[in-house]
Amino acid sequence: QKEVEQDPGPLSVPEGAIVSLNCTYSNSAFQYFMWYRQYSRKGPELLMYTYSSGNKEDGRFTAQVDKSSKYISLFIRDSQPSDSATYLCAMSARGGADGLTFGKGTHLIIQP
Amino acid sequence: DAGVTQSPTHLIKTRGQQVTLRCSPKSGHDTVSWYQQALGQGPQFIFQYYEEEERQRGNFPDRFSGHQFPNYSSELNVNALLLGDSALYLCASSKVWGLNEQYFGPGTRLTVT
Numbered sequence: 001q002k003e004v005e006q007d008p009g010p011l012s013v014p015e016g017a018i019v020s021l022n023c024t025y026s027n028s029a030f031q032y033f034m035w036y037r038q039y040s041r042k043g044p045e046l047l048m049y050t051y052s053s054g055n056k057e058d059g060r061f062t063a064q065v066d067k068s069s070k071y072i073s074l075f076i077r078d079s080q081p082s083d084s085a086t087y088l089c090a091m092s093a094r095g096g097a098d099g100l101t102f103g104k105g106t107h108l109i110i111q112p
Numbered sequence: 113d114a115g116v117t118q119s120p121t122h123l124i125k126t127r128g129q130q131v132t133l134r135c136s137p138k139s140g141h142d143t144v145s146w147y148q149q150a151l152g153q154g155p156q157f158i159f160q161y162y163e164e165e166e167r168q169r170g171n172f173p174d175r176f177s178g179h180q181f182p183n184y185s186s187e188l189n190v191n192a193l194l195l196g197d198s199a200l201y202l203c204a205s206s207k208v209w210g211l212n213e214q215y216f217g218p219g220t221r222l223t224v225t
Contacts, residue, residue: 004154006154008152032212034212036216041221042218042219043116043202043216043217043218043219044155044202044216046213046214046215046216049212051212088154088155090154092211092212095211095212096145096206096210096211096212096213096214097160097167097168097211098157098168099145099147099159099160099168099170100145100147100155100157100204100212100214101157102154102155102156103154104152104153104154105153105154
């Protein structure tokens with residue numbers, strides 16, 4: 001079992017829909033959770049960072065962490081074609097000092 | 113404000129050769145981490161440098177080595193290249209007290225033939 005599981009997709013939704021992206025993990029030591037967006041042939045771009053359980057909102061993006069279920073989510077409201085990309089979840093136990101552990105990424109397609 | 117830069121953009125090498133990849137961190141950042149991203153996979157942590165020393169290492173063999181310079185820039189060296197080393201190599205920079213906020217460069221795409 002991999003430490004971080006993420007459905008690779010592709011996930012295709014119409015423009016304006018609410019998108020839900022998820023990751024599960026097995027290492028209970030993870031306390032720091034990040035979401036990155038990666039366009040084709042580019043480096044990942046940090047979208048959201050949360051610590052421990054709870055919600056965090058930034059514009060159209062909301063990140064949720066449920067440590068009891070070892071489950072994290074990213075919601076995108078009012079999705080746009082420009083949101084089409086691969087979304088990677090990443091986690092760390094020691095605040096990044098141990099490096100980040102990534103999921104495989106979910107390929108998201110927003111249809112105009 | 114320049115972000116993280118990496119060079120070269122693309123590189124083609126032959127099995128058994130050695131390669132050096134370079135990274136300049138975002139202004140104000142002092143820590144550099146290197147990751148390997150195979151096609152269709154998430155990035156995998158190679159190692160992290162701070163104060164010119166390797167502070168943490170992922171599950172990669174000794175063929176992978178690095179260096180950090182006084183200006184915080186960094187190099188990744190890979191010896192005795194294998195076909196399986198073909199990947200996108202990503203550099204990420206951060207502040208030592210904000211290691212969760214790692215900012216990635218565009219990567220160097222290495223092809224080993």
